[in-house]
Amino acid sequence: MYKEKRFFPLIVVFICSLIGYISVVAQENSNIFDKVVIDAGHGGNKPGAIGSKYKEKDVTLAVAIKLWKLINENLKSVKVYYTRVIDQDIDLYKRSSIANKLNADLFLSIHCNSATNKAAGGTETYAMGLGKTDRNLEVAKKENAEILTENNAIQNYEGFDMNSPESDILMSLYQNAYLNNSLDFAAKIQSQYQKNVPFKNRGVHQANFVVLWKAAMPAVLTEIGFISNPKEEEYIGSEYGQWVIASCIFRAICEYRNKVDNLQEPVMSIEQLIPADVKEKERIRKENERLQSELAAKQLSEDSVQKEVTSNTVTQNSMQNNMRANDSVQNIQKTGSEVVYRIQFMSSPSKIAPNDNRLSGLEDVFSYQDNGTWKYTAGIFATQKEALEYQKKIKEKYADAFVVAFHNGKRITIVEAQRLQRK
Ligand SMILES: [Zn+2]
Known part of the structure; x- marks a missing residue:
């Protein structure tokens, strides 16, 4: 009892200074x-x-x-x-x-x-x-x-x-x-x-x-x-x-x-x-955005190849379905060069109807106008060697069929094609 009384003032002082300290810290x-x-x-x-x-x-x-x-x-x-x-x-x-x-x-x-x-x-x-x-x-x-x-x-x-x-x-x-x-x-x-x-x-x-x-x-x-x-x-x-x-x-x-x-x-x-x-x-x-713009750019370049083909009066034969047409363009793309080989098998003073018997059974038929005559080709190849293989097959029906070359859709000589491909 005596002890508690003696310590009481000290406890009060301690508590007061603690409160003071806390308020100073709070203020800070x-x-x-x-x-x-x-x-x-x-x-x-x-x-x-x-x-x-x-x-x-x-x-x-x-x-x-x-x-x-x-x-x-x-x-x-x-x-x-x-x-x-x-x-x-x-x-x-x-x-x-x-x-x-x-x-x-x-x-x-x-x-x-x-x-x-x-x-x-x-x-x-x-x-x-x-x-x-x-x-x-x-x-x-x-x-x-x-x-x-x-x-x-x-x-x-x-x-x-x-x-x-x-x-x-x-x-x-x-x-x-x-x-x-x-x-x-x-x-x-x-x-x-x-x-x-x-x-x-x-x-x-x-x-x-x-x-x-x-x-x-x-x-x-x-x-x-x-x-x-x-x-x-x-x-x-x-x-x-x-x-x-x-x-x-x-x-x-x-x-x-x-x-x-x-x-x-x-x-x-x-x-x-x-x-x-x-x-x-x-x-x-x-990544998707990048792929999409790449795809769009590719589409654009395919479109320009297509345009060039038509502008050089080489018109795609309408007997081919769209799928075939796309395949051809992709073939050109695949070659990495704009030189392609085709087999020319026939010429005609007038345009031949797409469903004409003479065109049946042929792949990738293309027609182009040369000095007022319509020339007809079949197949599309990146190399002359592949074209010569296909020529053998065409010769069974058209004995005079021969290999022709195109650069960017324009007819060129075989020598010129080889020269361009060597580059
Ligand atoms: Zn606002």
Whole structure:
């Protein structure tokens, strides 16, 4: 009993100093970079810009979720929050107020650009400030337009009028304290896009976005590409493209954190960040794309061989079915040279009907006009030796049959053919 009384004041002092110590640590911790809020633009009945396949609200959410995963898995000391994880309509002012309540260190709003000119493209990232060009203002106006459909907009946005220069100036003052850090983070995002996303880098800009307005921390709005540009829409709508973009933003966050906290932690590469199955699917997609363009190129060259054959008045006999015709062209292709041999077995002052008995039983029949006479050949061979073999067979019916040569569909002498083949 006596002992307990004597130690009681000491215990009180110990507990008090422990509380003091914890609060000092907590205070210090609040200064380190450890909270990020990700805002997927638009949502619910506010789809944002609409492409031919995708809607902005779905693309921004898909990228936001991937970025959330990347931070959660790879940056354990940073807590990541989001303004929405479902297809949900949230007033613009509420998005930054979520970040303010959490006392976040960074606020990032993800959006897609759009333009009436389908060729317009590229990525750009904005911090708050007076828009320096008409286009900056236009982008901000488009993103701010949502407040027109919000309830109580006049109270929530203090009578903000997007067409009034006074409103614009007042608005730009709010983020001033965080401007340098916001611009720095925006530049880091753009630099990552430039290295890893196959779009034009439109750079870092300033304009007044309602969604960033009252964020009490560095805040940026990133436009990840033009949904109105078919190529960019395909990319930002794809799993792979979204992983690349999320990885770019993730790397920018790591670099920014290293800078503000004076750290030198390694930053994972895009290659390390994208899931293996996504990379594998992309590899297969690219391989298919390559094969398809190769096939298209081959088709093109076959078409040109065909054209040349006809332009040299060597017309394909219509008695042959299409299959046979294709085979012949492929035979020419197979030889690797444009010199081919055929067996000429007959000539006629007029064109012979395809179903004429004299043409029956012959392979690869071709006819061409020479000095007003129709000449008929059979077979198509890459070498003279093969042609001579077939000639024996034709001679059974046409004793005068002889070997003729063609170069790119044009009749040439055998000597010339041999000379060309020796090359
Ligand atoms: Zn948007």
